[in-house]
Amino acid sequence: MDWYPLYNSLRISAISTVAVFFLGLLAAYYIARLPRLVKGVLDVVLTLPLVLPPTVVGYLLLRLLGPNRVVGGWFLAHFDTKLVMTWWSAIFATVVVAFPLMYRTARGAFESFDETLADAGRTLGLSNSYIFWRVRMPYCKQGILAGTVLAFARALGEYGATSMIAGYTPGRTATISTTVYQLWRTGDDAGATQWVLVNLAISAVVLLAVNLLESRQRGGRR
Amino acid sequence: MLHVDIRKRMGSFLLESQFSAENEALALLGASGCGKSVTLKCIAGILRPDEGRIELDGQVLFDSAGKIDLPPQKRNVGYLFQQYALFPNMTVAQNIAVAVRDSTSRETAVAEKLRQFRLEDVAAKRPAALSGGQQQRAALARIFASQPQAILLDEPFSALDSYLKYQLELELSETLAAFPGTVLWVTHDRGEAWRNCRRVCVMDGGHTQPVQSREALFLAPGTESAARLSGCKNFAAASPKDEDVFLPEWGLTLSCRRAVPPKTTVAGIRSHHVHFAAKDEVNSFSCNVVKVIDDVFSSIVLLLPSGSAIDAPLLRMELDKAAWGAHDGEKTVTVAVRPEDILLLQKS
Numbered sequence A: 001m002d003w004y005p006l007y008n009s010l011r012i013s014a015i016s017t018v019a020v021f022f023l024g025l026l027a028a029y030y031i032a033r034l035p036r037l038v039k040g041v042l043d044v045v046l047t048l049p050l051v052l053p054p055t056v057v058g059y060l061l062l063r064l065l066g067p068n069r070v071v072g073g074w075f076l077a078h079f080d081t082k083l084v085m086t087w088w089s090a091i092f093a094t095v096v097v098a099f100p101l102m103y104r105t106a107r108g109a110f111e112s113f114d115e116t117l118a119d120a121g122r123t124l125g126l127s128n129s130y131i132f133w134r135v136r137m138p139y140c141k142q143g144i145l146a147g148t149v150l151a152f153a154r155a156l157g158e159y160g161a162t163s164m165i166a167g168y169t170p171g172r173t174a175t176i177s178t179t180v181y182q183l184w185r186t187g188d189d190a191g192a193t194q195w196v197l198v199n200l201a202i203s204a205v206v207l208l209a210v211n212l213l214e215s216r217q218r219g220g221r222r
Numbered sequence B: 001m002l003h004v005d006i007r008k009r010m011g012s013f014l015l016e017s018q019f020s021a022e023n024e025a026l027a028l029l030g031a032s033g034c035g036k037s038v039t040l041k042c043i044a045g046i047l048r049p050d051e052g053r054i055e056l057d058g059q060v061l062f063d064s065a066g067k068i069d070l071p072p073q074k075r076n077v078g079y080l081f082q083q084y085a086l087f088p089n090m091t092v093a094q095n096i097a098v099a100v101r102d103s104t105s106r107e108t109a110v111a112e113k114l115r116q117f118r119l120e121d122v123a124a125k126r127p128a129a130l131s132g133g134q135q136q137r138a139a140l141a142r143i144f145a146s147q148p149q150a151i152l153l154d155e156p157f158s159a160l161d162s163y164l165k166y167q168l169e170l171e172l173s174e175t176l177a178a179f180p181g182t183v184l185w186v187t188h189d190r191g192e193a194w195r196n197c198r199r200v201c202v203m204d205g206g207h208t209q210p211v212q213s214r215e216a217l218f219l220a221p222g223t224e225s226a227a228r229l230s231g232c233k234n235f236a237a238a239s240p241k242d243e244d245v246f247l248p249e250w251g252l253t254l255s256c257r258r259a260v261p262p263k264t265t266v267a268g269i270r271s272h273h274v275h276f277a278a279k280d281e282v283n284s285f286s287c288n289v290v291k292v293i294d295d296v297f298s299s300i301v302l303l304l305p306s307g308s309a310i311d312a313p314l315l316r317m318e319l320d321k322a323a324w325g326a327h328d329g330e331k332t333v334t335v336a337v338r339p340e341d342i343l344l345l346q347k348s
Helices: A004-031 A036-051 A054-065 A070-079 A089-111 A115-123 A128-139 A141-157 A160-165 A176-185 A189-220 B036-044 B092-097 B103-116 B132-145 B162-177 B190-196 B214-219 B224-229 B321-325
Strands: B002-010 B013-021 B025-029 B051-056 B059-063 B077-080 B150-154 B182-187 B199-204 B234-237 B239-241 B244-247 B252-255 B266-269 B284-294 B298-305 B315-320 B332-336 B343-345
Touching (some): A004 A036, A036 A089, A054 A160, A115 A128, A115 B077, A176 A189, B002 B036, B025 B036, B036 B182, B224 B266, B224 B343, B298 B332, B315 B321
Parallel strands (some): B077 B150
Antiparallel strands (some): B051 B059, B244 B252, B284 B298
């Protein structure tokens, strides 16, 4: 059995989870401080990928990153690199799709934070970044971890936008989800079943982790 | 020395705080929601006033005209929060360590504060495992570790059970007695203010009144709100008449035996100053007994003076249970108020 799809899926998910972790945290932290109207608009825009069909996300990404489009064309001209149909193209899709999960969970966690702790830290002379990483983050740890795991799971399960922007090339852009579709389409039931089982196992572990984190969060609140 | 002169609008609430404190403990006394905490937060830099000026020991912390607004980190003002705001993810020792500004002396400073505040046994524990009193000591140790120039106490005992309060109040006032700078002590408890501060600034509806000595506030409050905060419970509209006041609601004219200020609009009478009249006593009048409330150590008798108008406020008399026992069951009683016990007030 060729394990490339597993390897490819895991590295795409891992890289996009790291990106989404920081992007989601920053967005959740700063957007909470904006005026209400701006906050409402940004909130809708940033959460949209959660409810849009992945094919719509894929289409919009192609309109942006395709070789003849604004960003993709500029990139091709300056770096001689195509942004689509490579293994890492899928990262664009997974980041966009997984971002709202991280953003919304992090925001919920930050909203439960007791702001007097930050106020106390500032009157004691602690810098804002120290307070963020050493007081706010530990306080919101469980929620943020849950968001990270959910984002990873979503990235791993991405199919629609990934297949549009990265395609399916065995040994190059194939991921677990695109492989399952291809094997089924070509009548390889045994192969498809193998990958379905692999995917089921990973997803079960991830959901178990989320549940554990959430129950600890409920029990551990002071 | 702390000078505060600030205004801040929050929705329909307007805060106007203006007072100066020497290197002393000054009480900010007011009912909840009067703007005491907002004033403290403006001084600490947590909230920003709309306009005005805050100066501490000659340094300008905030000045809307000069566009100065130091961040809280640079103000050197210690703030004891109502719930203490200890960092829950750190031990007591770590909570104190983060506040030490000079990293070279951190370990010795932490050890010293742990010893000074009797926290050595709980140094390795998280705040959640501490009792209320230990949490307060830990929060104070953390504040002192940051070497503040002024300390702000926001209702320091509101998070504690009342039986713990007395002991902790003693400890806190001893700790603060050794502090050379300004202490602002926010409270709604007149006893707490009297016991711990020599001077008091009364806040009412977002406005500060002039700073006065505690004796002046409790023995001769000038306004109705100050009298109310000092524990006075009976108030009636009053109009001055030479050395007398006329109280139209009760149909009474009471002698004050002193010139009544022409601005007087309200008379205040403390419940324990209402007593059974001796024969021919001045300011005696008969009342109907409306209700008797049996309290722990005293009886509270609600009276209505015989000449009262409809809707007149009840006159509250508070006396020893035994003293009331002799009169129990009477429908009307004759009571009196000594002239010097009548508080002549302005509506604030």
